[in-house]
Amino acid sequence: MTTTTADHNISAQQKAVEEDLVNRVLQSFDACENPRLKQLMESLVVHLHDFIRDVRLTEEEWNYAIDFLTAVGHITDDKRQEFVLLSDTLGASMQTIAVNNEAYENSTEATVFGPFFLDDAPEVELGGDIAGGAQGQPAWIEGTVTDTEGNPVPNARIEVWECDEDGLYDVQYADERMAGRAYLHTDASGEYRFWGLTPVPYPIPHDGPVGNMLQAVGRSPVRCAHLHFMVTAPELRTLVTHIFVEGDPQLEIGDSVFGVKDSLIKKFEEQAPGTPTPDGRDLGDQTWARTRFDIVLAPGAWDFAFRRNPPECQCFT
Template sequence: MNPSSRHAAEAALTEQVVQSFAKADNPRLRTLMQSLVRHLHAFALDVELTMEEWELAIGFLTATGHMCDDKRQEFILLSDTLGLSMLVDAINHRSVEGATETTVLGPFYVPPLNVSPADADISGGAAGTPLHVSAQVRSACGTPLADAWVDVWQSDDDGYYDVQKPGQEENLRARFVTDAEGRFSFWSIVPVPYPIPTDGPVGKMLGHVGRHPYRPAHIHFMIGKEGYDTLVTHLFIEGDQYLESDAVFGVKRQLVVHLDDADGGWTASGDRMGPHKRLKHDFGLRASSILNQ
């Protein structure tokens, strides 16, 4: 077969598969499947995909699925490390004046079991530099938002989340509810950079291509209130060595924060407090669009 008739046969195959979805009742599903087929076929043609590579890819995706359970989500990790999660995030959360930028959910979110009181210590006695976080949640227009729920989660001083440690109870993970002025506060420890899990197929992929697995130090926040889009974001710590090379591409300049040094003293409840770091921050929520209400 000469090159031009070969290309015609390949194009005809692609078109035949695209047309096989033409009668899908759901128009959005039809668009998604037809576009997916076009791009998959174009990719295979572009790189002249070999049978061995195709089999390897099937094996890789199979292993990715086998790595998933209720506490480990290797597909999210794959999406994150390919930058797809941040692209989808960008498509769905265009910047709005006064609203906090969003970033990836990550694979370690688990809804906290209980609501914690203001100034609760979520570290559970974990080693690390003490950190006090105080924040206010507002609308994008600046109105303080009372009764918003705020989920917080972070890794420990060794770079692990509670769900990564067998038998570990909920720790460094909590839910707060904002007060009448939209404020919430808690004690924790200063986060440290950590590698994403490298014991699965995604870690192997990073190794094969010479990419490091590290994420810059961060605290996760998810903030919600009826009438507003739920905000999924992190705050990254200024000066971290991985801010420019986050393994999941999640850093946005607006989300990099400075920690102040605070002297020791006494808390309002009469507890002794040593020198610690302090983080003050305001979050802005965007109003839900009319279409979403």
């Protein structure tokens, strides 16, 4: 549903007062010498004032919003970024990803980065195990990395990370051990393979202001089961994505951060105890799963380190 100020029976005199304020705020940026900053600030003001006028925001509601954002800031620390959580749950993160990762031919779709990536994950050899002691059903994941013309991409770096069977990432463990993450490289044919865990659904942190917001609007904090990938290779666009589990009931309910794309839903085929594994690993009487995820990278070098650790913003200098 969309409305405009015209729907609220606002008098011409009142409209003029409100529009005059918008124009005066916009004019305050006339001396800005940075064209991009000027564009950002002007658009922000227009949309913010349009929102206030559209919903006829009360002073009590505006004060509540300020208190809410203050609480988001207070709970944020070096291990928890509540503002990222807010961006994710409002779909702003996914919209930014959509804008910055335009569809290109048959390239693999991108999705949210999430808050649980670590730079210092261990390296594993092809066929290695990323679980690192994290508990869950073993899963064999394999595939290829190619460009959009089908050429294999050798030595592509693949970062993978995921939660354990209880829905916890290693950064949430009390003992600070590292588990459920690693990186590996494709072979000369662009192929990769590793052991991980069958992903499970889990709730995002919901004991703070963002969780209160989700509860107030009747939304689930649960994310669909997924496994994170970040794939980098020279002269190709860095891919940040997940794969999701076909048949996960949470897919019908919805992903709390809107990260699911149909092309990323993969079948994790469960194997009976005693079924021979691809690498001869002995799993005893344990069930395991396997899936395939072929990755296609779009052209265009993109330094993801810049995205995670950008230089000081030049907008305000």
